[in-house]
Amino acid sequence: MIGDIDAKSLPDPTMHIPQTYALATGQVFNPTEFQTDEWGNHFRRQNLKGDSYYLEPDGNNSLLMNVISQIGKSNAYHSEDNGSQTVSGLYRSTQYFPASYIPQAVGMKIGMMLHMSHYKTLQMARGVNLLTFIAMVAFAIILLPRGKLLMLALGLLPMTVYTASSMMPDGLYFAASACMVAVAMYGLRSERRMSNGLYVFLIVISLWILLGKSLYLVAALPVLLLPKVVLSWKRKLGYVGVMCIGLVLYLLWSSAYSGGFFAANVADNKGYILHDPVHFVIVVLKNALHVYSELIIMPHGYWWVALAITVITVGSAVYGFVTDWKRERSNFTVVYVASVVVSFFLGICAIYAFTALTWNDLSNMSQGIDLEGFQGRYILPLLPSAAFLSVWGKRI
Numbered sequence: 001m002i003g004d005i006d007a008k009s010l011p012d013p014t015m016h017i018p019q020t021y022a023l024a025t026g027q028v029f030n031p032t033e034f035q036t037d038e039w040g041n042h043f044r045r046q047n048l049k050g051d052s053y054y055l056e057p058d059g060n061n062s063l064l065m066n067v068i069s070q071i072g073k074s075n076a077y078h079s080e081d082n083g084s085q086t087v088s089g090l091y092r093s094t095q096y097f098p099a100s101y102i103p104q105a106v107g108m109k110i111g112m113m114l115h116m117s118h119y120k121t122l123q124m125a126r127g128v129n130l131l132t133f134i135a136m137v138a139f140a141i142i143l144l145p146r147g148k149l150l151m152l153a154l155g156l157l158p159m160t161v162y163t164a165s166s167m168m169p170d171g172l173y174f175a176a177s178a179c180m181v182a183v184a185m186y187g188l189r190s191e192r193r194m195s196n197g198l199y200v201f202l203i204v205i206s207l208w209i210l211l212g213k214s215l216y217l218v219a220a221l222p223v224l225l226l227p228k229v230v231l232s233w234k235r236k237l238g239y240v241g242v243m244c245i246g247l248v249l250y251l252l253w254s255s256a257y258s259g260g261f262f263a264a265n266v267a268d269n270k271g272y273i274l275h276d277p278v279h280f281v282i283v284v285l286k287n288a289l290h291v292y293s294e295l296i297i298m299p300h301g302y303w304w305v306a307l308a309i310t311v312i313t314v315g316s317a318v319y320g321f322v323t324d325w326k327r328e329r330s331n332f333t334v335v336y337v338a339s340v341v342v343s344f345f346l347g348i349c350a351i352y353a354f355t356a357l358t359w360n361d362l363s364n365m366s367q368g369i370d371l372e373g374f375q376g377r378y379i380l381p382l383l384p385s386a387a388f389l390s391v392w393g394k395r396i
Helices: 013-024 064-068 098-113 120-142 148-155 157-162 169-188 198-210 213-225 233-256 268-277 277-289 291-296 303-323 331-359 378-388
Strands: 031-034 042-051 087-091
Touching: 013 042, 013 087, 013 098, 013 268, 031 087, 064 157, 098 120, 098 169, 098 198, 098 268, 120 148, 120 157, 120 169, 120 291, 148 157, 148 169, 157 169, 157 378, 169 198, 169 378, 198 213, 198 233, 213 233, 213 331, 213 378, 268 277, 268 331, 277 291, 277 331, 331 378
Parallel strands: none
Antiparallel strands: 031 042, 042 087
16 A cells, blocks of 8 residues: 555645644644635634645545555556645644544654655555554454454555554544454453553543544443443543543634534524424434445445455354353343444444535535535544444353
8 A cells, every 4th residue: 555555645645644744844833724614614724834745735535445555556646756845724633632642643743853855754654553553453453353354355445554554543433443442342351350451541542542533432322331340431431521521622623723614604504403303313313324326336346345344243242142152141231232333323424414514505505416525535534333243141
């Protein structure tokens, strides 16, 4: 992936590369200014100064599947290092919380300190991002009592590997989710009080997900259902309390820095949702229920990816059920597996609700229309929860 796909060939290069550069050069808390887009939305852009190669990347802004399909092709996109100059201005470098880009920024800083070329510096950033991903997913697989093959397969999906080896943080969101799932399942298997170290790690990794993309924290629902012998109510309340504090911190940061990208008038959409919430819910649910068919019918012949996910997931669940056939059944099984399904579906609905609000003109949409703006990579951090399907009976 790193060798065949250009470092600037990724979705939203003018966001991920400048944000990494801002963190690597210590400008992450520079002041922001409001701008207005063609739809009338007011959004923030950050004042940055530095190398035009990183702040104004002339990359190949393309969908993930289109980028991956370039592997091995002679006409694949290749950027040129035509030199750079010092520039200053307003840049899209605050869409996500800065912590999402720590590995990439570390790699970029190493490249700068070693006086590498611009392109090799980006490659160094990608390499550190990938190594961080590998370490986190390897930890999750080692810790998992079951579902190891499933987690490995999900981690080796072409989309997962590419996001992890690019400047995007999506791969790290997947890895963090995998770690959270692994800690919860390890606790279930041990049937004893979760150690202080794992409890702190669970809080830290959940907090990182919350600050990065809050909606992915729906995967934490099974964590709150852990038996009290593993996670007491006191610890669960402590977990929720820290997440609430983290949410407040994120909102404070967001009010001063966060700047998104929109393809519709958000204020008008909010007004329409308040006026006709039923229509909005129907549109979101309709799209959420059809997401699987959208994944099956993938471009460039990648339909087999969704099919592989299905086979491995169902196989993992069947294996868990068959091997535990003689064990005592419990209501806990039904509740826990149901919580995984519910959290996954809520995550899909949250993604579609956000894209409906920011990418679509809701006032001109019928109930049967497909929402624009949804991309398959958005569900990657939700996939590790499938490992919970190997929970049957009182033990894993």
